Amino acid sequence: xxxxxxxxxxxxxxxxxxxxxxxxxxxxxxxxxxxxxxxxxxxxxxxxxxxxxxxxxxxxxxxxxxxxxxxxxxxxxxxxxxxxxxxxxxxxxxxxxxxxxxxxxxxxxxx
Amino acid sequence: xxxxxxxxxxxxxxxxxxxxxxxxxxxxxxxxxxxxxxxxxxxxxxxxxxxxxxxxxxxxxxxxxxxxxxxxxxxxxxxxxxxxxxxxxxxxxxxxxxxxxxxxxxxxxxxx
Numbered sequence: 431x432x433x434x435x436x437x438x439x440x441x442x443x444x445x446x447x448x449x450x451x452x453x454x455x456x457x458x459x460x461x462x463x464x465x466x467x468x469x470x471x472x473x474x475x476x477x478x479x480x481x482x483x484x485x486x487x488x489x490x491x492x493x494x495x496x497x498x499x500x501x502x503x504x505x506x507x508x509x510x511x512x513x514x515x516x517x518x519x520x521x522x523x524x525x526x527x528x529x530x531x532x533x534x535x536x537x538x539x540x541x
Numbered sequence: 542x543x544x545x546x547x548x549x550x551x552x553x554x555x556x557x558x559x560x561x562x563x564x565x566x567x568x569x570x571x572x573x574x575x576x577x578x579x580x581x582x583x584x585x586x587x588x589x590x591x592x593x594x595x596x597x598x599x600x601x602x603x604x605x606x607x608x609x610x611x612x613x614x615x616x617x618x619x620x621x622x623x624x625x626x627x628x629x630x631x632x633x634x635x636x637x638x639x640x641x642x643x644x645x646x647x648x649x650x651x652x653x
Contacts, residue, residue, distance in 0.1 A: 462640055468582075473646035474631065481640050518582055527572070528597055529633075529642055531584040 432457050434523045436532035444540050445513050451506040451535050453521030461523035463504040465495055468518045468534075477519075480504060491515070513539045544568050547632050547645040554622055555653055562617045562648045564632030570643070571636055572596070573615040575607060578629040578647070587630075590615055622652045 435454045443449055455461060465477040478489025485497040495506045504521060516539045521532040545566045554560050566573060574597075575587040589597035590609040604620045619626060632645040 464641070466644075474584075474644040476641060476643075479641055520584065522584075524642075527635075528574070528586045528589060529576075529584075530586075534582045534584075536582075 432461070432523065432526070432530055434521055434530050434532040436519075436521055436535050438535045439533070440536045440538065442538040442540065443511050446510050449506075449508045449511045449515075449537070451519050451521075451537070453504045453506065453532055454502050455504065455521075455523045456502065457523060457525055459525060460499060461525035463495075463497065464522045464524070464529070465489065465493070465504075465506050466520045466522060467491075468520065470517070474520070477506070511537075511539055513541060515539055543645075544643050545632055545634055545645040547630075547648050549648060550646065551649050551651075553651045553653065556622055556624060558622050559618070559620045560622060560650070561619070562630055562632075562650070564615045564617070564645060566613055566632075566634040566643070568634055568643060569613075569636070570634035571612055572634060573609065573612070574633040574635070574642070575615065575617050576631040576633060576644075578631060580628070584631070588615075588617075619650075622650075624652050626650060627652045 433456045463480045466474040478487045480487045519535045522529045572591045574589045578584045587601045588607045592612045593609045606618045609615045629647045631647045633642045635642045
């Protein structure tokens with residue numbers, strides 16, 4: 431069955447530290463891949479997406495993600511986290527006209 | 542202009558009631574979706590419509606009935622509400638070739 435896995439339920443980092451959120455996918459063929467962010471009480475905002483081509487994808491708010499076919503991974507990174515980045519982050523995959531979401535990673539940022 | 546708008550934003554109702562949530566998109570997209578986010582933040586697709594035709598129905602109870610009067614609107618009607626229906630419901634839209642989804646801001650449904 432198709433699935434997206436986010437192994438980390440909760441991550442805590444200090445402001446200014448680097449960040450990496452993990453995402454693994456299980457599909458028959460490489461899906462389109464997305465990262466969304468959800469701030470408390472808010473909707474889902476698209477950070478970035480991967481369809482093909484360059485495996486390093488740049489997104490909004492200084493985020494980037496790297497697609498690694500050999501590891502079935504699409505990890506999200508940011509070199510220096512800001513307090514406003516505290517939110518829930520969702521990885522998602524799509525190859526059958528529907529998004530399948532991971533369970534999310536809650537990011538907490540300490541000053 | 543909001544691309545995907547949902548109403549209401551909050552909905553509190555008693556068990557057994559019937560309620561509707563409305564969604565409208567002004568992006569010209571052909572496909573619309575309903576997703577449910579449960580108390581643990583897990584997001585799961587419920588339905589999708591392509592140009593008013595039901596495409597995906599993910600084993601959702603019959604009490605949930607989507608309706609798409611035109612490709613810009615997708616409404617969700619829920620009969621005989623149960624406590625377990627409490628969740629945030631997100632509407633989304635997409636367009637073939639666009640390779641992305643635009644989400645509404647969600648409707649928080651609380652059944653008491």
